[in-house]
Amino acid sequence: MVNPMDRILLSGNEAVALGAFEAGVKVGAGYPGTPSTEILESLASYPGVYCEWSSNEKVALDVAIGAAYAGRRALAVMKHVGLNVAADSLFYAAYTGLGGGGLTIIVADDPGMHSSQNEQDTRHYARFAQVPMVEPSDSAEARDLVAQAFAISEQFDVPVLVRMSTRVSHSRAVVKVRGPAVAPGKRRPALADPLPVSDPHSRSAGDALTALTANPGKYVMVPGNARGRHPVVRERLADLGRWAESCGLNRVEPGGRALGVVTSGIAYQYARQVLPEASFLKLGMVWPLPAGLLRRFAAQVDRLLVVEELDPFLEENLRLLGLTTEGKRWFPAIGELSPAAVRRGAVQAGVLGEEPPEPVPLPSLPARPPVLCPGCGHRPIFYALRRLGAVVFGDIGCYTLGAMPPLSALHTCGCMGSGLGNLHGVAKAMEGSDGNGKAAAVTRGRPAAVIGDSTFYHAGLPALANLVYNGGGGLVIVADNSTTAMTGHQDHPGTGRTLAGEAAPRLDPAEAARGLGVKRVATVDPFAVDEFLAVARAFLTAGEPAVIVARHPCVLQSRSRRPPVRVLAERCNGCGLCLRLGCPPLSPDGDGVLLDSDLCTGCGLCVAICPRQALIAVTDGEGDSLHA
Amino acid sequence: MRDLNFMLAGVGGQGIILAGDILAEVGLRAGADVKKSEVHGMAQRGGGVTSQVRWGQRVYSPLAEPGRIDILIGFEVLEAVRNAHYLRQGGLAVVNRYRLAPPAVTAGEAAYPDEGDVEREFAARGADLRWMCPPSGRERLAVGVQLLGLVSALDPLREAFPPEAWLDALDRLIPPAHRELNRQAFQRGRAAGADVVPAREEG
Numbered sequence: 001m002v003n004p005m006d007r008i009l010l011s012g013n014e015a016v017a018l019g020a021f022e023a024g025v026k027v028g029a030g031y032p033g034t035p036s037t038e039i040l041e042s043l044a045s046y047p048g049v050y051c052e053w054s055s056n057e058k059v060a061l062d063v064a065i066g067a068a069y070a071g072r073r074a075l076a077v078m079k080h081v082g083l084n085v086a087a088d089s090l091f092y093a094a095y096t097g098l099g100g101g102g103l104t105i106i107v108a109d110d111p112g113m114h115s116s117q118n119e120q121d122t123r124h125y126a127r128f129a130q131v132p133m134v135e136p137s138d139s140a141e142a143r144d145l146v147a148q149a150f151a152i153s154e155q156f157d158v159p160v161l162v163r164m165s166t167r168v169s170h171s172r173a174v175v176k177v178r179g180p181a182v183a184p185g186k187r188r189p190a191l192a193d194p195l196p197v198s199d200p201h202s203r204s205a206g207d208a209l210t211a212l213t214a215n216p217g218k219y220v221m222v223p224g225n226a227r228g229r230h231p232v233v234r235e236r237l238a239d240l241g242r243w244a245e246s247c248g249l250n251r252v253e254p255g256g257r258a259l260g261v262v263t264s265g266i267a268y269q270y271a272r273q274v275l276p277e278a279s280f281l282k283l284g285m286v287w288p289l290p291a292g293l294l295r296r297f298a299a300q301v302d303r304l305l306v307v308e309e310l311d312p313f314l315e316e317n318l319r320l321l322g323l324t325t326e327g328k329r330w331f332p333a334i335g336e337l338s339p340a341a342v343r344r345g346a347v348q349a350g351v352l353g354e355e356p357p358e359p360v361p362l363p364s365l366p367a368r369p370p371v372l373c374p375g376c377g378h379r380p381i382f383y384a385l386r387r388l389g390a391v392v393f394g395d396i397g398c399y400t401l402g403a404m405p406p407l408s409a410l411h412t413c414g415c416m417g418s419g420l421g422n423l424h425g426v427a428k429a430m431e432g433s434d435g436n437g438k439a440a441a442v443t444r445g446r447p448a449a450v451i452g453d454s455t456f457y458h459a460g461l462p463a464l465a466n467l468v469y470n471g472g473g474g475l476v477i478v479a480d481n482s483t484t485a486m487t488g489h490q491d492h493p494g495t496g497r498t499l500a501g502e503a504a505p506r507l508d509p510a511e512a513a514r515g516l517g518v519k520r521v522a523t524v525d526p527f528a529v530d531e532f533l534a535v536a537r538a539f540l541t542a543g544e545p546a547v548i549v550a551r552h553p554c555v556l557q558s559r560s561r562r563p564p565v566r567v568l569a570e571r572c573n574g575c576g577l578c579l580r581l582g583c584p585p586l587s588p589d590g591d592g593v594l595l596d597s598d599l600c601t602g603c604g605l606c607v608a609i610c611p612r613q614a615l616i617a618v619t620d621g622e623g624d625s626l627h628a
Numbered sequence: 629m630r631d632l633n634f635m636l637a638g639v640g641g642q643g644i645i646l647a648g649d650i651l652a653e654v655g656l657r658a659g660a661d662v663k664k665s666e667v668h669g670m671a672q673r674g675g676g677v678t679s680q681v682r683w684g685q686r687v688y689s690p691l692a693e694p695g696r697i698d699i700l701i702g703f704e705v706l707e708a709v710r711n712a713h714y715l716r717q718g719g720l721a722v723v724n725r726y727r728l729a730p731p732a733v734t735a736g737e738a739a740y741p742d743e744g745d746v747e748r749e750f751a752a753r754g755a756d757l758r759w760m761c762p763p764s765g766r767e768r769l770a771v772g773v774q775l776l777g778l779v780s781a782l783d784p785l786r787e788a789f790p791p792e793a794w795l796d797a798l799d800r801l802i803p804p805a806h807r808e809l810n811r812q813a814f815q816r817g818r819a820a821g822a823d824v825v826p827a828r829e830e831g
Contacts, residue, residue, distance in 0.1 A: 007656060009652050009653065009662060034668050114668075138663070167665060167690060167691070170668055171690035172649070172663065172690075174656065174661060268688075269689045269690070272688040272689075273688040273689045338693070339691055339692070339693045340693045340694055358694055358695065359694045359714070359753070360713055361710060362712065365709065365710050365741065366737075366738035367676075368675055368676040368730040368731075369730075370640065370674055371673060371674040371675070371731060398673060404731065405735070486673070579734065582731060582734075584728075586734070588735075588736050598764070598768065
C-alpha cells in the first residue's frame with residue numbers, strides 16, 4: 001500500500017541523510033564533528049547504504065572518492081574544520097574528477113562557535129578548489145539539494161560541496177515524505193514502503209575501474225598529467241557558471257523595487273522574516289555564481305543588499321561583477337547571524353524604520369559554561385597534572401574542559417592532534433636550557449600532552465611517530481573513555497564497534513604506542529589516584545617518550561552508578577580541596593561543603609583526596625535513604 | 629492557528645531537545661508550519677542550553693527575536709531568567725523551581741539570583757510567571773514533559789489542545805520503555821496547571 005505524502009519534522013542533518021538515501025548513495029564516510037555528526041548516524045540506519053566512521057576526515061574523503069571512482073554515489077561528511085584536514089583530498093579530486101560516479105561532500109559550518117575552535121566560512125573552499133557549492137536554508141532544501149549535488153557531480157565530473165551551518169543542521173523543519181512518522185528513537189523516517197531508490201548507475205564497478213585504469217592522464221596526478229587537468233578544472237567551472245544561470249537552484253522572489261536582497265542559506269530565512277517588503281535573489285548554488293542573473297536582479301531594484309553569514313563572500317564577488325552593493329557595512333561578519341542582527345543592520349542601513357529598543361538580558365548573571373560531568377574520568381587526570389604542575393598541551397574533545405577553572409590544568413587547545421606536536425616542539429626548545437637544569441625529580445613546569453582516544457586515532461598517531469623518530473621526550477596521556485564523547489558517543493577504532501553497530505577489531509592505544517617505539521607505556525585507571533600520580537610523576541621526568549593510557553569509560557555511557565558520597569560535616573574543616581575538582585555536585589556551604597546527592601555519581605574522587613575523611617563512599621548495601 | 633513562539637531554557641542533560649520535539653510535533657499535527665532550533669555538542673556538557681519552537685502559517689527563521697517569544701519554559705531558574713528578555717510583553721513563563729549552581733557560584737565568585745530578583749525581572753517585562761514544583765528522584769528524568777503538562781493547562785493552549793493531542797505526540801516520540809513515566813509526568817504537570825487557572829481567574 002502506498003501512503004500519501006506526509007509532513008514530518010526532520011533536522012537538516014536528517015534531511016541530508018534522507019536526500020542522500022533517495023539519491024541512491026552507496027557509501028557514506030565521515031568523522032564526527034558538531035554540527036555534522038547526525039548525518040551519518042541517520043544515513044547508517046537506511047537499508048543498502050554502507051556507512052563508516054573513518055579515523056579522520058581526510059581518510060573519509062579518500063574513501064568517498066574511491067567509491068565514486070568505482071562508479072557509485074558517495075557521500076563524505078564533516079564539520080568545517082574537518083575540511084581543513086581533508087583539503088588535500090578535495091584538491092586532487094577536483095583535478096581528477098570522478099569519472100561518472102557521484103561525490104557529494106557535506107561540510108557543516110559553525111558560526112558563533114557553539115562547539116568549535118574557530119568560525120570558518122567554507123564557501124572559500126569552493127572558490128579555492130574551483131568546485132561547485134550548494135547551500136540549503138532549511139531541511140526540505142537540504143534533502144533536495146543533496147540529490148541535486150549528485151546530479152551536478154556526475155554531469156560535470158566534479159566533487160560538489162554542500163555547505164550546512166549549525167542552524168540548518170540543528171533546526172527541525174517540515175519535510176514531505178512517504179511514510180507515517182519518525183519512529184521513536186530513530187533518526188530517520190519510518191519507511192512504510194521502500195522508497196524508489198534511483199540507482200543512476202547501470203555501469204558495474206568493474207567497468208568504472210576499467211575506464212579508470214585506461215586513463216592515467218586523468219587519475220595519476222604527477223606534474224605532467226596535472227598540468228593537463230588544470231585547464232579542464234578552469235573550463236569546467238566556466239561551464240558550471242553558465243549552467244548556474246538557469247539551473248533552477250537560484251530563484252528570484254519578487255517584492256518591492258526599493259530593496260533587493262541577495263542571500264543564501266540560513267541568512268535567507270532571517271532576511272525573509274525581517275524584510276517582508278524586499279525582493280529576493282535566493283542563491284541555492286553559491287559557487288560559481290550566476291553573473292547574468294545577478295546583474296539582471298541588480299538592475300531591477302533601487303538598492304542592493306547582501307545578507308550573508310560570516311565572511312563577505314557574495315558581497316565581494318558581486319563587487320567583482322561591478323555591482324554596487326552593501327553588506328558587511330551593516331551586517332556582522334563575526335558570530336552567528338540572527339533575525340535580531342539582521343533587523344539591527346536593516347535599521348542602520350535605513351531600509352527599516354526605527355524600532356523600539358531591543359530587549360536585553362539582565363546584566364551580571366553568572367555564566368554557565370560547559371563543565372566535565374560528575375563522575376567523568378577526565379577529572380582525576382587533570383587533578384593529577386595540576387598537582388604535578390605540568391604544562392599541558394591539549395586537544396579537541398570533552399577533556400578540553402580541563403582548562404576551565406577551578407581545574408585550570410590544560411593550557412592550550414588548537415586543533416585535532418596539535419597537542420602532541422606542540423609537546424615535542426616545546427621539549428626541543430627546552431633542551432639544553434631550563435629543562436636540563438632541573439633536578440630530575442622536579443615535575444613543575446614540565447610539558448605533557450593530553451589527547452582523547454578518538455583524537456589519538458584521528459591525528460595523534462603521526463605526531464607520536466614523529467616524537468619517537470625525532471628523539472623527543474615528554475608525557476603523552478591518552479584520555480581513553482572508549483568513545484567519541486563530545487559529539488555524542490560515536491564509535492572509533494578503539495571501541496570495538498562500527499557505525500553500523502557491528503563488532504570490529506578493537507585497537508589499543510597502548511599497543512599502538514609500543515608499536516611506534518615508545519618504551520614507557522602504562523594503562524592506568526585515573527580514579528586509582530595514587531597509582532596514577534606515581535606513574536605520571538615518573539613518566540613526566542623520564543626524559544624519553546612516555547605514554548599513559550588513562551582508561552575509564554565515559555560516565556554518560558557507563559551503566560554502573562554507585563550511591564552518592566556522604567559528607568560528614570563534623571570532620572570537614574572547609575579546606576576547599578574537593579571544591580577545586582570543579583565537580584558540579586560540590587558547593588561551598590558556610591565553613592563546609594554541600595553535596596547534591598541527585599547529581600553525585602559516587603565516583604569517589606573527592607573521597608580519595610579529602611585529607612580529613614570528611615567525604616565517605618557509601619556502598620550499595622547502606623544508606624537506603626540516600627537513593628530513594 | 630495563531631502564530632506561537634516557544635523557548636525552552638535549561639541546562640544540558642535536562643531533556644530540552646525531547647520536550648521541544650514534542651512541542652513541535654503538537655504544532656505539526658495541528659496543521660501549522662513548524663521550525664525548531666536545538667543546541668548540540670559541547671554546550672550539552674552541563675552548559676546553558678536553549679531551544680526554540682515556532683508555530684505559524686509560514687515560518688521562515690527557526691529563531692525568534694528577543695521580545696517575541698510567547699511562552700518561555702524554564703527548566704532551571706537561572707537559565708529561565710537569563711532568557712527572560714526573549715519574552716514579549718505579557719508573555720507566559722513557566723519555570724521549574726530548581727536551582728543548579730554554575731561554577732562561578734560554586735566557587736563563591738558570584739551569587740545565584742534570588743527568587744525576588746527573578747520575579748521582579750519577569751514582572752518588569754509584563755510576564756505572567758508560573759512556578760512549577762520541581763520533581764525529584766526518577767521523575768526528574770521527565771521534568772520537560774511535566775513542564776509541558778503545566779503549559780498545556782494554561783492559556784493560550786488550554787482550549788485549543790486537549791490532553792490527547794499532547795499524549796499522542798508523546799507516544800510518537802518516546803520509546804515504549806519510557807512512555808509511562810512521561811505520561812504520568814504530563815498528567816502531573818497538567819493537574820498542577822489546572823489548579824492554578826481558577827486562582828488566576830479569581831485574582
